[in-house]
Structures are given as C-alpha cells and as structure tokens.
Amino acid sequence: MTGVPRRRLLGFAGAGVALAGAGAAAGAFATKASPEVENVAAAKVPFRGDIQAGITTPAQDHMHFVALDVKTKSRDELISLLKEWTVAAERMTAGQEAAENGAVGGNAEAPPKDTGEALDLPASALTITIGFGPSLFDDRFGLKDKRPERLIDLPRFPQDDLDPARSNGDICIQACANDPQVAVHAIRNLVRIGFGRVAVRWSQLGFGRTSSTTRDQATPRNMFGFKDGTRNIKAEDTDHLRDHVWVSKEDGPDWLVGGTYLVSRRIRMHIEIWDRTSLVEQEQIVGRTKGEGAPLGQANEFDEPDLHVKGAGGIPLIGEIAHIRLASPEALNGARILRRGYNFTDGSDGLGHLDAGLFFVAFNRDSRTQFVPMQQALSTKDDMMEYVEHTGSGHFAVPPGVKEGGFWGEGLFR
C-alpha cells in the first residue's frame, strides 16, 4: 500500500532481497524478516520450504484469491497441471515471467507463455499458496480416501447468506504481493496455464491487509474503522503456530503434515448502517477503543484485555457479547486462529450503497474446534452481526511446502 513507486525501488534496497521465513521449518520461526527490507518492492519470498509461503509471511499489502473448479476428469492431467503450476509459481515469486522468455522472447508466431503485464515489475514479495477443497476428494481423481477428516463441509451458520457462485471450489490459490498487478498477474497466468483443465469459480481482490502477521507490522484498520487483528497469532509465536496452525504427524493425514486448513469468508459490511451508530456503541460492540485500539478499560492497543474488570454498576467494561470477548481464546477453550484477511470494495450493490467489506482468510489446525466454534459464537451472539453479512465461504486443506524437485500437493498422489 504504497509509498515510493515500485520502479524507483528497484535499486533501493538492492534487487533480490530475500525474505527469511517461508523456507523455515514448521514450528520454528525464529527467522523474522528484517523490518528494513520486508516490504520493499524488490523483496523475494522463497517459494520452496517445509511450509508454504503466504501463511506466516509478513502480510503483503494486496491479495488476489481465486477458487477453481477442475474440469478435466483425468488424474494424470490434474497431476501435470500441479507440476506446471509449481514451475510457473516458483518463477513468478522470484520476479520472473511464468515461463522463460514467456512474454516476448519466445516464438513470435505462438501465443506468449506469459501475459506480460508484470514485465517491468519486481517480485513485490509475491507469495502463491494453494489449497484443496472438499469437492476435490470425490470420485473423479481417486482421492476419496485422502480426504482429511478435518476438511469438513462447513456448517451453515445462523444468518449466513452465502452465494454459491462465491463459495467453495475444488482448488484455491491465494496470491499476495505489495503490488496488486503482480498478484493479479500471478493468478491470471496460473488460470491461463490451466485453461481447459480448470475454470474460475470465483475470485476476490483485496487491499489493506486487515491483520498483521509479524510483531513489527502496525495493525491496520478494517472498513468499520477499527484496528483489526491485534491479538492475531504472529509469525514469532512458535508455540501458538505449533498448537493452532500446523497439522502435525499425530493429526495426519500424512500428506498434510506441515500443512494447515484455510477458511475464507467474504463478509459484506453494511457500512452505511454502521456509520449511523454512535462511537460509544461501536466501541462496545467491538470491545476496544476506536482510536488507539485499546481493550476497553486499558490504555494501549497491546494491553491484554481484562475480561473481568467492571465499571459503574458492576457491568463488565468489555460486555458479555463484545466481539473481542466472544472471539477470545478465553471464551473458546483456548482456540486461536491465524488471520490473514483483506478489505475489499467491489463496486456497488445496486441499492445505492458501496459493496464493501472484509475478505476474511484464516488458517487453523482443525477448523472443527477452532474456526467453527468461534463463528458459531459470533453468529449467534455478536451484535456485530447486525452490520455484516457472510456472502461467500470456502474451506481448503493447504498442503505443506514444496521440497526441491517436488510439486504442489504431490503427497496426495503417492
């Protein structure tokens, strides 16, 4: 989200500054990206490693997310596609074209192998992350017995208003970068490679990351004007990552060890209604002050919320149904999630309002005991539900990182 234009930055901190983190072993994230280089345009995040990049990577400023339906019925074609995607994705995260001489240096009589719109742009900390939806594990590809027990069809939550055309999908790909054109280019070229084998089911563009994922990132604000994600799991919280994010050997299945589960929710915010509520009411609904983002009763954003402190008349300062209480580990048997969402504004709703909100993306180790109970609590009790509407939903198993010589999701086909 900007500053010095990317082109000017090519020589700024040196092209090819590599970010530590993505290649580190799951559960061992001492490798914090240096604040000086983490977000410069030239930054490159390693594609290969024990875990996929784009989960604990410092949240970039922009996201393009796509959900795909697989159209081929051939297991071999699916495997070939995953191999081709892996090559292209690794190249693009290194700031290269999707294929060598892809845009202009190849056979001029043939369609270019790269679409070209990122030709002059640096890597911009691009990460590309893949996930597999429940529907991939049907009869088509012999994957039925590979479906993780935890990869449930998400239940219908109270007040859900899901659009099937904005929900689910066989495969999801999340591209995050500090330049939206780089993220869009990545998704577009992967879709192009998949032509005839996959089709776009839905896609979402996001800006203004709504969660920080490392301690040195400032907490951004969502479209309600509040800081969002203060208590998020950070890349430095290795114990939390182990306990709440990464699938372990004991969890299984084998092919998913070092992976995680991604939940996406397109949350339309009825900002016009929110904007007509008083500051006091907004702060009570959230449980934090709007300016500083401090828990009610505390002074500073990062003060621990005191869920017991009472104000005048013995009423808890952080109300019984305040958002941060309902979503707190204290209220959810210790459950935490790693959030990595973005704001969106998608034109208008046809009723005189902007269609804006939060594209919620979270990673957890078992959605059945983490995301689902959290969303159950929020959807039944949270006053914030009066102001939001869940219009899209997805659940995907995110395989571990790609080792040298391997390809995305290869464990699935062993």
Added chain:
Amino acid sequence: MTGVPRRRLLGFAGAGVALAGAGAAAGAFATKASPEVENVAAAKVPFRGDIQAGITTPAQDHMHFVALDVKTKSRDELISLLKEWTVAAERMTAGQEAAENGAVGGNAEAPPKDTGEALDLPASALTITIGFGPSLFDDRFGLKDKRPERLIDLPRFPQDDLDPARSNGDICIQACANDPQVAVHAIRNLVRIGFGRVAVRWSQLGFGRTSSTTRDQATPRNMFGFKDGTRNIKAEDTDHLRDHVWVSKEDGPDWLVGGTYLVSRRIRMHIEIWDRTSLVEQEQIVGRTKGEGAPLGQANEFDEPDLHVKGAGGIPLIGEIAHIRLASPEALNGARILRRGYNFTDGSDGLGHLDAGLFFVAFNRDSRTQFVPMQQALSTKDDMMEYVEHTGSGHFAVPPGVKEGGFWGEGLFR
C-alpha cells in the same frame, strides 16, 4: 503500487511534502512535481486552484471512482451538499479526517463524522475530482440552461454492450491516491455525507494506472501486457493541454471555463482470448512491440511512430487498422485526449473467466470532436475490438478548480 509501506514512510521524505501542479493556472504547467517526492506516501496535493487536481496531477497508483444519482429534488440541498463535500474533500486531501475530530474526538454519543479507516494513513497524494453528468441538467435543479452544448449524451458505438447499472449518473467523483484505502475512504465519506441526498449508482476500483501523466513517470502496462499511454498528453505539454483539454472562455459556458470533460468507459478485456493469439498478431493489432513498447519499425518506446514506413511487399509496418494508427492525432485531424485510466479485476464473470480490463478515463475539451470520433474509428475498424467489450460509460462536465472560499461547481448556481 507499492514498495515501502506507507506507515514507514511517514518520516521518510518529511510529512507534508506538497506537490506543485494542481494549483497552477490552466495552461501554465511549468510546475513539474519533483520525481523525488511526487509519489511518497506523505505527499499532499493542494485541493484548491484554478483547475481541479486529479487531471494533470502525476497519476497515482490507485483509483476509486463513483457515479451518484441525486435523490433530493431541492436545489438548495444540492448546493448545501456541494459545500459540505468541498470542506470534507479539502480536509481529506490534506491527510485529515472528513471533519475535525471526526473519527474519535467528537461526541461519543453521536455517530462519528469520519469513518476512521484512514486514521493512521498519510495523504498518499489523494486527489478528489468532481464532474456533472447530462442528467443533472434536467428540470429538477433549474440547471437546464446551464448544460454545455458539448456535454452530449454519448452516441451508441458499434459493439457497445453497456450495462445501465454501470453507466451514466448525475455526478461523478474520482478519488486517486497511492494507497487504495485512502481513495476508498474518501469516496465512502463523501457518500456518507450525501446520505439521503445522493445514492451510489455505480463504483469502480482501479489499480496499476495505465497512463503516465508526467514525463518522469514510467509507462505502465495494461491487462493485454502492453505499455499503455506512451503518446498520452503529459502535464508538461502546455500547448496540448490548452488545445485539447481545458475549456476556454471562447468555448464557454462561463461556469466551465478552466474545466474539461471526462469520459469513462469500463472496458472488459477478454484476456483468455487475447492470451491465445500469437505475439506477432498482438503486436500488429497494437502497432507496437510488446517488450519495449516501440512503434513497429522503431527501436525505442518514445520514438515517434512512422505511419508511412513500409516493410516487405510494400505493406505498412504499422497496419492500416493498427490501434496506434487509428487512435493517432494524424488519423483524427489532430485530435488528442488526456488519458488517466486504471486496470481492474472484478471477481469472475460466472463463465469460468476473470472479469478484468481497463477502466478508461479521459479528459478532453470537446468530446464531440475528440473522444467520439476516436471511439468511432476504433469501434468500427480496430481489430482490438474482438478482444474488448465496453460494459460501462459515462460523460461528465468537470468544473474548474475551487477558489479560496468557494465550493465545487459554484459557478453553476450563480
């Protein structure tokens, strides 16, 4: 379009760096922004001046554009709204909240006067530009005799596929900034101020400016992967601005002198089909090389196209229906336009493809003799039409800048 995160830049080049340019007199743009400061997050573009900012201002990286229907039938309410908007817009372009103590410092029992999501963000070179559509000049507000003759209802062009829900509008507001959250915040707060008096008709988010508007900006690429806007009118071209952009006293009407006309076209690009054409064909359709962006037959991007040079067999290197020939001043009796468009990606089209393209915005002095003949030529002859689809359209009279003590469009009501 990124680089160093905005927050880190607050102390980078000094907060409050003001951009020259917007306040200069129409037709006298010697005041080129310094390349060192033009795009830093802290940059502020003066709101008031003889012309509106956001036209010759160095193109920022992001845009949020909205078209509004006026719902009140009261001329006085419309005037009040324009006055309130002017105050809020000037504040926001200075990096302030829409109202003093707007987000958190006011009466906590009342709805905040600023929605808060830009609280921690610098001005990001925000510009906010207003325009008035033909429909504003009907019977409602006594403006019938103020309608400029040149503010025509645009003709239907061959192959137009316009969606009424993405076209026209009584008023347009263009917000451009180097941080999308700043641009979205600006539009949202103006819409909020107008609640009950205006309603959102359509809105469009854009990234990756597709035209440079000053000589020191690199030419960006559109979703076809080509550099776009090489021959655009630049802020330094004072003669071209005078001849092709600014409404003069002789042109009239009086209230629009120092203003211009804005044409918007939402151009869906069928990128999947484009991506299946050969490099040679793409370059012949455009008339430029894809890599360097040089006119065919030349070596460098900024070489003047030679429309007469012939290749083997006496066939012109730049074909008779190449895009850059059809759109050239040479083919259009000298007509030029100032382009200031953005790329977009709006989810998917429901048919398995991304809904991506170009949100074309152009400024000209008389759309009847500039944009219209250009689009007539392109829509009837240009092979590129096989790959694009115009899905939205707008035409707006853009009033001159706001003087000290004045308000947006005040000349209309004298």
